[in-house]
Amino acid sequence: MSSNNSPNHTTEPNRIAVVGGGIAGLVAAYELQTAGAIVDVYEASHRWGGKIQTTPVGDRMVDAGPDTFLARAAEGVELCRKLDLADELVAPVAAVPAYIHRDSKLLPLPSGTILGIPTDFDAVAASGLVSSEGLARARQDLVLPETTYTDDCSLGWYCRQRLGDEVTMRLVDPLLGGINASNIDNLSLESAFPALATIAKTTKSLVEGLRAHQKSVGATLGSTKPTTAGKPSTAPPVFYSLPGGVARIIDRLVERLEHPANPNFTPVRLHLDSPISDLRQLDTQQIVLACPAPVSSRLLKSINQEASQQLATIDYTSVSQVTFEFNRSATDPVLDASGILFPRVDGLVATAATWLSTKWDHYNTADKVLIRVSSGRADDLRSATMTDDELIAQLLEDLGTVININQPATAVRVQRWVGAFPAYTPGHTDRIQHAKSALQDSHPTIRLAGAAYDGIGIPACIRSGQRSAQELLQAGPG
Ligand SMILES: Cc1cc2nc3c(=O)[nH]c(=O)nc-3n(C[C@H](O)[C@H](O)[C@H](O)COP(=O)(O)OP(=O)(O)OC[C@H]3O[C@@H](n4cnc5c(N)ncnc54)[C@H](O)[C@@H]3O)c2cc1C
Missing domain, CATH: 1.10.3110.10 (protoporphyrinogen ix oxidase, domain 3)
Structure with a gap:
């Protein structure tokens, strides 16, 4: 197997299976494809992208998971460059303030x-x-x-x-x-x-x-600076997004996997609605497990107890988000803010509200305001037990402690993320290291990738997918 970005025509190419079609799994597949491997990706659900998803709110496509990624971590920007999306990256509107809730008041996040x-x-x-x-x-x-x-x-x-x-x-x-x-x-x-x-x-x-x-x-x-709202900033952006939604990265990745720009690369076989419950379903020993840690733990149970047990200790937090579109005249004040944080100690169900239409120019229109209200955090499962109607009413009530809303929303989207975020509890790095080395000792051609391991942000997941692919290529067919 050649790993210098050109397929090796003299020997049988590697056959590799990737389990999980979130960003980490798709990036691993992309990396493997460009090294000449023959790759299958198995995704349990009916769509690609995992936590990255963009769906309609009213007549606009709005991010339902991440709406941004860190600019300073090179992997996000670099991937967009490879996918010919870099020219479309946008930074948030400069210097809009953020607020914190206290005693039903909006107080500015201190500069x-x-x-x-x-x-x-x-x-x-x-x-x-x-x-x-x-x-x-x-x-x-x-x-x-x-x-x-x-x-x-x-x-x-x-x-x-x-x-x-x-x-x-x-x-x-x-x-x-x-x-x-x-x-x-x-x-x-x-x-x-x-x-x-x-x-x-x-x-x-x-x-x-x-x-x-x-x-x-x-x-x-990620500091707050005393600057003038709405003025263009000369500082390099801290975050980036894509008009049309972050899921455009996923769409473009899938397109390239199926139709590689280089005709020498083999199209990746992409399998939706294909949950893997036993590694024997895969017709190869070379595997990237890019699914959530509890799933990888179950898959590894029969072949490596040690790694499986370490991964089983990783808990996940579920969150629910409601995105509201209002007429501009419906909210008083029309908040000139990127958002509001609701501290846990205040006891509200809402954890944060993001004014998407202020934060991003591409969501800014003359007549509508777009607000995403988040709920759910470790040790607070109240939102998960509510019906959609109850959740909408509760989050409107929480928002109503600081904003006067005098008309119904023109569009509402409820998004539930079960198992949204892996919890990095003290000792996490050691446990992951332990799991990885136990697995490497017994099965060097099985690699772990994704948000559970070395960072939850998009750039970290990209890095993790790339690294797992490179390690697998180095390990060879075994
Ligand atoms: C609400 C929310 C907001 C976020 N905001 C930001 C942000 O602003 N910026 C940022 O950088 N990051 C953000 N993140 C974090 C980031 O989006 C995620 O950490 C990242 O997308 C996870 O990617 P992943 O590939 O590791 O996992 P996932 O996206 O979870 O993908 C794993 C995939 O594995 C599949 N799978 C599960 N079981 C099986 C099986 N048995 N067989 C086959 N497939 C299986 C799943 O269906 C899923 O598609 C946010 C996350 C959430 C939930």
Whole structure:
């Protein structure tokens, strides 16, 4: 098997099966195809893309899963370049503010906040988000002795040590916990936020460490800056999206897999409605498992107990999202914001509301507002038990605590994501390493890929798919 991007005509090409047709599996198939392999992809459901999906709301196609991906992680942009989509990538509208809910009020996310961690205490004071006692406690971060831990700890524990409970629950949890609907007290600092773990290990003060990091890398950690709403920004974008929906990446990938641009590559055989329940269904020993970890755990059970057990420990959080389209005249105020975060401590069912029509130019129209309200997080399963009608009513009520909505929505979409996000609990990296090396020892031609392992974001899943394919090619047919 040649791995230099040109098919090898002198020997029998590798036959490889990919289980799971989300971004990780499709990217693995793409990588394998371009190395000359003969590939089959098996997807349990009736469509490609897994968590990436774009469906109609009213007469527009709107992202139902991710609406964006990190620009600074090269893999997303690079894949779009290979798929001839890079010229269409768009950045969010610059400098629209974000808000946090407190006591039925909308308070601005303080400027200088990086991933929910304040670096400008005066801005936190001015925002009114935190009591004076909470702020005084957070300032102690600058003078407290170093916080040490062995191996790994929870993000919540570390932030409580440095900043106290109030800032942790009012600022850090809504942002960092919100990213993957987790409970920050059970979220691994080392595997979910390696950049913060590095700061924790190298500087005494978290805030000073972040300030220094910010100076060296610019805005890439996702900071809020005091800028003028609506003005074009000169800073490189932190996020990208695609007009028409992120699922266009999936559509283009599937197109290329079926009809490779290079006529020397073999079209990938794509099988929808094809759940794999036993590895013996696949007519090859060379396999990429790009399905959720509990599925991989079941598939590996009969061949590698150790790997199977490690993967079985990965829990998933389910979320539900309702996307509302309103007439512009229906909401008061017409919020000039990218969104609102609803902290867990306030007890609402809504976790966040994204003003898609403000955040993205391609969703901005003169007459309509598009708002996506999210619900569901670790240890809060209320939304999962509601009917669609109950959920819609509940999220409208939660939104109504801060926005006056005086007309019914012109379109509504309810999206349930069962098993949306793998939980990276403390010790995650070690458990994954353990599972992978156990599997490699017994079955070097079976590889794991996807959101459960080395990052949940789209670029991380692309990287994971690519890496699994490369490792498989290196391992050879076995
Ligand atoms: C609501 C939501 C919002 C998000 N927002 C963002 C964001 O803004 N930015 C970002 O970067 N990331 C975001 N993410 C995360 C990101 O979208 C996912 O982590 C990523 O798409 C997961 O890709 P994957 O290929 O690993 O898994 P999946 O997309 O879960 O794909 C796995 C596939 O395996 C299939 N499968 C399952 N069992 C079997 C079986 N037995 N046989 C065959 N196939 C099987 C499934 O049907 C599925 O299609 C979001 C996720 C969600 C849910």
